[in-house]
Amino acid sequence: MTPGTPVVETVALCRSLTGADGVTPILKGLNLRVEKGEMLAIMGPSGSGKSTLLNILGCLDRPSSGTYRLDGVDVGGLDDDALADLRNQKLGFVFQGFNLLPRTSALENVILPMLYDRAQRYADPEVRARAALEQVGLGHRMNHHPSQLSGGQQQRVAVARALVTEPSLLIADEPTGNLDSHMGQEIMALFSSLHAQGRTLIIVTHEPDIAAVCSRIIVLKDGQIVEDRPNSAVV
Amino acid sequence: MKIGSLISMAVGSVRRNAVRSVLTMLGVVIGVGSVVVMVAIGQGATKEVTAKVSRLGTNLIVITPGATRTGGVSGGAGSQMTLTMDDLEILQKEAQEISAITPVLVAPSRVVAGGANWRTQALGVSLDYLKIRSWEVQSGRYFDTSEFQSRRKVVVVGQTVAQALFGEEDPVGRTVRIREIPVEIIGLLSRKGPTVDGADQDDVILMPSTTVQTRMAGRNFLGQILVSAADPGRVDAARREIAVILRENHRLSPKDPDDFTIKDQREMAELAQGTTRVMTLLLLVVASVSLVVGGIGIMNIMLVSVTERTREIGIRRALGARRRDVLAQFLVEAIVLSVLGGVLGALLGVGVTAALRQVTGWAAEVTISSIVLAMGFSVGVGVLFGWWPARRAAALEPIEALRFQ
Ligand SMILES: Nc1ncnc2c1ncn2[C@@H]1O[C@H](COP(=O)(O)OP(=O)(O)O)[C@@H](O)[C@H]1O
Ligand SMILES: [Mg+2]
Numbered sequence: 001m002t003p004g005t006p007v008v009e010t011v012a013l014c015r016s017l018t019g020a021d022g023v024t025p026i027l028k029g030l031n032l033r034v035e036k037g038e039m040l041a042i043m044g045p046s047g048s049g050k051s052t053l054l055n056i057l058g059c060l061d062r063p064s065s066g067t068y069r070l071d072g073v074d075v076g077g078l079d080d081d082a083l084a085d086l087r088n089q090k091l092g093f094v095f096q097g098f099n100l101l102p103r104t105s106a107l108e109n110v111i112l113p114m115l116y117d118r119a120q121r122y123a124d125p126e127v128r129a130r131a132a133l134e135q136v137g138l139g140h141r142m143n144h145h146p147s148q149l150s151g152g153q154q155q156r157v158a159v160a161r162a163l164v165t166e167p168s169l170l171i172a173d174e175p176t177g178n179l180d181s182h183m184g185q186e187i188m189a190l191f192s193s194l195h196a197q198g199r200t201l202i203i204v205t206h207e208p209d210i211a212a213v214c215s216r217i218i219v220l221k222d223g224q225i226v227e228d229r230p231n232s233a234v235v
Numbered sequence: 236m237k238i239g240s241l242i243s244m245a246v247g248s249v250r251r252n253a254v255r256s257v258l259t260m261l262g263v264v265i266g267v268g269s270v271v272v273m274v275a276i277g278q279g280a281t282k283e284v285t286a287k288v289s290r291l292g293t294n295l296i297v298i299t300p301g302a303t304r305t306g307g308v309s310g311g312a313g314s315q316m317t318l319t320m321d322d323l324e325i326l327q328k329e330a331q332e333i334s335a336i337t338p339v340l341v342a343p344s345r346v347v348a349g350g351a352n353w354r355t356q357a358l359g360v361s362l363d364y365l366k367i368r369s370w371e372v373q374s375g376r377y378f379d380t381s382e383f384q385s386r387r388k389v390v391v392v393g394q395t396v397a398q399a400l401f402g403e404e405d406p407v408g409r410t411v412r413i414r415e416i417p418v419e420i421i422g423l424l425s426r427k428g429p430t431v432d433g434a435d436q437d438d439v440i441l442m443p444s445t446t447v448q449t450r451m452a453g454r455n456f457l458g459q460i461l462v463s464a465a466d467p468g469r470v471d472a473a474r475r476e477i478a479v480i481l482r483e484n485h486r487l488s489p490k491d492p493d494d495f496t497i498k499d500q501r502e503m504a505e506l507a508q509g510t511t512r513v514m515t516l517l518l519l520v521v522a523s524v525s526l527v528v529g530g531i532g533i534m535n536i537m538l539v540s541v542t543e544r545t546r547e548i549g550i551r552r553a554l555g556a557r558r559r560d561v562l563a564q565f566l567v568e569a570i571v572l573s574v575l576g577g578v579l580g581a582l583l584g585v586g587v588t589a590a591l592r593q594v595t596g597w598a599a600e601v602t603i604s605s606i607v608l609a610m611g612f613s614v615g616v617g618v619l620f621g622w623w624p625a626r627r628a629a630a631l632e633p634i635e636a637l638r639f640q
Contacts, residue, residue: 055634058553060552060553060633060634060637061634080557080558081557081558081559084552084555084556084557084558084560085555085557087552087553087554087555088554088555089555093553093554095637099546099549099550099553099637100550101547101550102547103251104247104251108247112551112554113554113555115236115237115240115244116236116551116554116555116556116557116560117555161554
């Protein structure tokens with residue numbers, strides 16, 4: 001990656017769904033650049049296409065047309081396996097519903113992405129996983145199963161899991177949506193500290209409080225970016 | 236993903252769903268268990284049969300009257316009176332390849348000893364009979380040359396006859412009446428047990444064939460001529476020689492079929508083993524069916540499991556699992572289940588076999604090869620029936636799987 005290459009760059013990105021009543025456009029030609037170290041909030045009304053966009057940025061879904069470059073790599077030309085490897089190496093996900101494996105310890109959940117690493121970059125996955133759990137403040141809960149943890153703690157395990165591979169981009173779809181406001185603030189504080197460390201984050205949220213800690217905010221409406229502004233309060 | 240991680244992941248998943256895993260395995264446990272038990276029974280039977288056949292005597296050749304039965308047309312060996320004492324004498328004189336020979340003159344008789352009486356077959360035989368059959372005298376002695384030549388009225392009895400007439404008492408030295416003729420018991424044969432087809436070999440009386448011929452009026456017939464081949468390596472040569480001599484003596488023209496049947500130990504062994512082999516095979520087929528049913532059980536549960544774990548599959552795909560990682564995961568899980576079932580089944584089979592041996596006295600014997608076979612089969616079942624569910628899991632699209640509630 002040469003300096004100055006944006007982490008995310010989309011050109012005329014479109015996504016449409018083909019249903020019984022013909023083709024429905026969801027995303028209508030998005031042009032978006034996210035530089036390294038940005039903390040981007042995506043806001044907008046329900047059904048505006050935020051999750052659809054995030055799924056494409058996370059290489060879980062493919063655009064119908066337009067291009068998407070992640071770290072300078074055109075994702076459109078990659079096959080299924082290459083996308084899986086990209087998710088493993090360059091992306092970290094945090095979901096609204098935590099999405100931890102049930103009946104599996106926090107530690108094992110955090111080790112999981114490293115088991116799928118084909119490049120074998122991690123000499124000792126367990127040590128790394130422990131360090132990541134320490135970093136999110138769960139050093140004392142490593143062997144607990146998700147059902148033995150609070151929502152906030154579960155989400156912190158999910159953040160540790162997303163971080164442990166040091167991804168270029170961390171993606172979170174309404175990470176505080178299932179949490180009370182206190183726990184939500186905890187998670188956002190965690191994200192802010194990651195931002196401060198220079199990580200790149202994209203967070204979908206409904207809540208202005210949360211958008212307020214991001215360095216840039218875009219608003220999506222009907223599959224189009226209707227607003228894109230830096231947040232001068234956050235550097 | 237490394238194979239080690241795959242296996243430990245699969246073991247973890249099996250452990251997390253312990254009850255369901257055990258139920259899933261049950262079919263394979265029963266299948267493998269029954270294969271092991273069935274093969275043990277079959278192998279035990281085969282071994283017993285083989286041992287019995289070899290106890291018939293080394294180099295033994297059996298000549299019976301009548302043509303070999305082919306296609307069920309002719310009356311069957313032994314149904315005609317085509318063997319005579321003349322044949323015996325010719326063979327004795329002319330055959331080079333044989334070292335011992337005896338007629339078996341069959342004289343069905345009633346034997347009376349005091350108040351007890353018993354119906355059996357007195358056999359008129361030569362001095363060679365014991366040697367040819369590898370039989371032994373337990374007490375007393377066998378008749379000697381002078382007794383044979385002077386047609387003495389002496390007999391050697393089997394254990395069943397002795398038991399019937401004298402109970403636990405030693406019969407040697409006692410006098411009994413056979414067809415109203417008093418004869419002296421000079422020996423008692425060792426116990427030999429039943430034949431392969433269940434006939435009681437101890438229900439027998441041996442006496443000199445000369446005595447039967449001259450002193451026992453009634454329905455006697457030459458049931459068999461038994462021969463020992465001089466050289467165990469030349470049993471076939473001996474058979475050919477016997478056939479030539481007998482055909483000439485019976486004045487058969489070259490296009491006539493043999494009017495006698497010659498068998499050796501190998502054929503008898505094959506015949507007997509063939510029967511047990513068919514039985515073993517049948518048992519194995521039944522057992523294999525239960526293995527297949529077990530496999531279908533695994534497939535069923537794995538399909539349910541794939542649906543239940545759709546979200547898990549989505550999570551793994553999001554974290555970087557390729558399709559083939561998911562495929563491998565579910566396949567390895569199915570294999571772990573079936574191998575675990577196979578191990579439990581093998582243990583069960585060993586236990587049941589031991590219990591059967593205790594209770595029934597069968598010579599059932601667990602063989603390593605049957606365990607290896609059953610284990611191999613259960614891995615095969617795991618792969619075969621795990622394949623489809625694993626394919627379904629791998630075919631899921633990551634976002635669809637993540638959206639699944
Ligand atoms: N699987 C789907 N099937 C049909 N419509 C869908 C599907 N996923 C999303 N949509 C539609 O696409 C639009 C955008 O959805 P989404 O990206 O989830 O919006 P947001 O996350 O902003 O609420 C909505 O109108 C939704 O109804
Ligand atoms: Mg959404």
